Amino acid sequence: SGTAAARREGAALLGVTDPEAVLFAANGRQAVAGAVAALVPPGGRLGVEPLTYPVVKGLLARIGVVAVPIAADEHGPRPDALAEAHRRAPLKAVYLQPTLHNPTGLTVPPERRAALAETLEAARVPLVEDRIWSFLADEPPLAELLPGRTIIVDGLSKRVSPGLTLGLLAAPQGLRGPVASALRGGAWQPTGYALEAATGWLADGTVAALAAAKRRDAASRRDLALERLGGFAVSAAPRSFFCWWELPSPWRAEAFAGAAARLGITVTPGAVFATAPDATPAAVRLGLASPPHGELARALDALADLARRGPDAAHRG
Incomplete structure (x- = not known):
């Protein structure tokens, strides 16, 4: 074709x-x-x-x-x-x-x-x-x-x-x-x-130029995520528009996603990606591509605070 x-x-x-x-x-x-x-x-x-x-x-x-x-x-x-x-x-x-x-x-x-x-x-x-x-x-x-x-x-x-x-x-x-x-x-x-x-x-060369710009932006956003979520089990490639966060105990992924949603922040629980129902990880995927850098930093700070407070404190509000 x-x-x-x-x-x-x-x-x-x-x-x-x-x-x-x-x-x-x-x-x-x-x-x-x-x-x-x-x-x-x-x-x-x-x-x-x-x-x-x-x-x-x-x-x-x-x-x-x-x-x-x-x-x-x-x-x-x-x-x-x-x-x-x-x-x-x-x-x-x-x-x-x-x-x-x-x-x-x-x-x-x-x-x-x-x-x-x-x-x-x-x-x-x-x-x-x-x-x-x-x-x-x-x-x-x-x-x-x-x-x-x-x-x-x-x-x-x-x-x-x-x-x-x-x-x-x-x-x-x-x-x-x-x-x-x-x-x-x-x-x-x-x-x-x-x-x-x-x-x-x-x-x-337009596609190559746009891809090069996105590589630079992805590196910047990934570095920002690792900085703001320091101390947590977060993994991301050197240039990436998303990261994978293995949540601290006793958080469950669905509960964390729900608590984040109440803050106006969308994260994706690991069950969405799991191909075996008995292997659902206590982890979430964070998309980093869309928000302006300042807004992204504030959202990451809010998520870090949420993770530290734990599900009981988050539920109490």
Whole structure:
């Protein structure tokens, strides 16, 4: 799909050498939908991280795909857990966010990436690699280690603005036909306007300039969050528009989110991301992208105070 110029610019963005590998969707979410639908039939099993993008959870429920959580540690999904899940019942594919994982901010280190690629290759299981936040990091695609089995998905809305909703995919030759068919069947193809605008902005450097500015802003906001939440178990990538906060006892994530809401602050409890109901973390995701810096600082200070006071004091007001 798309013009030769669009595919050429898309290939450069995705870090692939063959422009013919590039396909387009209406947005990043629909790019994920097209990739998953191409690989996993209704009733099929898709390996996912224990915490994953909530939109993917909803997508899998709609298309009847079974999410299979792959146990993880501080380095990301465990290869032995992946192999065991596939032995129990075959996985049709695996969906991962190895770079700037949402919600934890983790980037899987090189040794773990290599082990995951080796495990997937041995099992002959394809990978959907979601790189929607990768422009804030420097790591190359995991697909470089598993080129014949990986569909890369990405989008422009995070890099540019929510108004430019173009999804991009790069698929190996044997999977391009199924992905293209899934995108057509789901009516997930882009508008001509979005494709033309994106091609022009990619070619003239606008997208790169906006992404560079966002990298600087993300670093500043992340530093502000770690400063204002010092002393708490908060993790965030060096450049990130969100952070992951493991709450101090006795807080529960839902109670903290409710108390924050009463202060006019929105945080997302860990259960929203959990793919296994018995593995809900006492943690919340904080979005850092939208408020002006001064407003963000005040909100972070209020959350820190709330966490220190504890749920009983917060409930009493």
